[in-house]
Amino acid sequence: MRGEPLIKDVGHHDQYQVVDASLTLPKVAHKFSERPDDVLLVYDKETDKFSGSFYLYNFHKAYANPPKKFKGNIHKATIGDVMKTNLETIEWQANVSQAWALVTTKKPSAILLRDEKGRFAGYLSNKDLWNALEQLDENPAMIGS
Numbered sequence: 001m002r003g004e005p006l007i008k009d010v011g012h013h014d015q016y017q018v019v020d021a022s023l024t025l026p027k028v029a030h031k032f033s034e035r036p037d038d039v040l041l042v043y044d045k046e047t048d049k050f051s052g053s054f055y056l057y058n059f060h061k062a063y064a065n066p067p068k069k070f071k072g073n074i075h076k077a078t079i080g081d082v083m084k085t086n087l088e089t090i091e092w093q094a095n096v097s098q099a100w101a102l103v104t105t106k107k108p109s110a111i112l113l114r115d116e117k118g119r120f121a122g123y124l125s126n127k128d129l130w131n132a133l134e135q136l137d138e139n140p141a142m143i144g145s
Helices: 025-034 056-064 096-106 126-138
Strands: 016-019 039-044 049-054 087-091 110-114 120-124
Touching (some): 039 110, 096 110, 096 126
Parallel strands (some): 016 039
Antiparallel strands (some): 039 049
16 A cells, blocks of 8 residues: 555564574573563574574473473473474565555464565564554554555
8 A cells, every 4th residue: 555654664673583493492591581572583594594483482382381202301402393483474665554464364473574685684573563553543644645
């Protein structure tokens, strides 16, 4: 829709850390102790692709209810063993409504942003998207202008 803010213009897109799938959960705990609001985006250098995401609440869930093979020794698991793999990608030239449609239809664990050349450009946080949606609610004249 014309006049609607583009994804690249909303939020910070920097509330993430890129990690390897082999990162152990004790090291994940350390990362979250320093930056608890970040999402950890799991990147595979060999395939040059992101393979998963992991939030603090996923960390707590993994410790509270570990996968069967890690019962009693969850500290030996890696982020690759417990990450969420339902990632979606959107171009940062997309508008807020397009991002919201992606969230409501696909329910991804994380939304990665790509620039005009298809390169990784950041991460769209729930907070950024909610703030953009609130702006639209407060100023509906932006849509279609």
